Amino acid sequence: AMSVSWRMDSTVQEGYAELAIAKASPDAVGATKHHSSPEPLVLKGIRSHYFGVKFTQLQPGTVYMYRVGDAKHRSEWIQFRTAEKEFKPFSFLYVGDSQNDHKTWWSRTIRQAYKQESGAAFLLHAGDLINNANADNQWGEWFYAGGWMHAMVPSFATPGNHEFYLDENKHETITKHWKPTFNLPENGPAGFEEQVYSVNY
Secondary structure, three states, X not given: OEEEEEEEEOOOOOEEEEEEEOOOOOOOOOOEEEEEOOEEEEEOOEEEEEEEEEEOOOOOOOEEEEEEEOOOOEOOOEEEEOOOOOOXXXXXXXXXXXXXXXXXXXXXXXXXXXXXXXXXXXXXXXXXXXXXXXXXXXHHHHHHHHOOHHHXXXXXXXXXXXXXXXXXXXXXXXXXXXXXHOOOOOOOOOOOOOOOOOOOO
């Protein structure tokens, strides 16, 4: 399986993702369409819509191509490879505390790491991705610094203390970005879905 999520403006009421096995051709032969309803995020009076789909029953060890968007606006076609059916040695990138100065440090760190280990099966983010939980510009810089890697290499993220804020009742609360941004497994303890979870690769 592979999950993807993406963000569009609040005028978009229905998004979808298209998926096909990647072939040596510019055509997406046999692409399937997967519809998604918006999950709104409102910060400082500004509303955006997040979308997400989970591609299931994928073939192992196979390169797929997908794109996301709506009827008028779509991304480029993006590729990913599924895990092998039987065990083969693999690598992954483990990073933590990207947090500050994304365009100074985080961009160089993640790009150099991927250059060193370009066959990495996934990225594991160990919390404190940004510094201020609901700062939309910091999330934007985090994604900007990772660029196309965020679209091609699966990410498993766990929240750190900087992904939490005090809500109006003074309760520690996960950032409003977390659930719409990450399309993560929901097999953790009740109330902590997509924050605490397990996955087999």
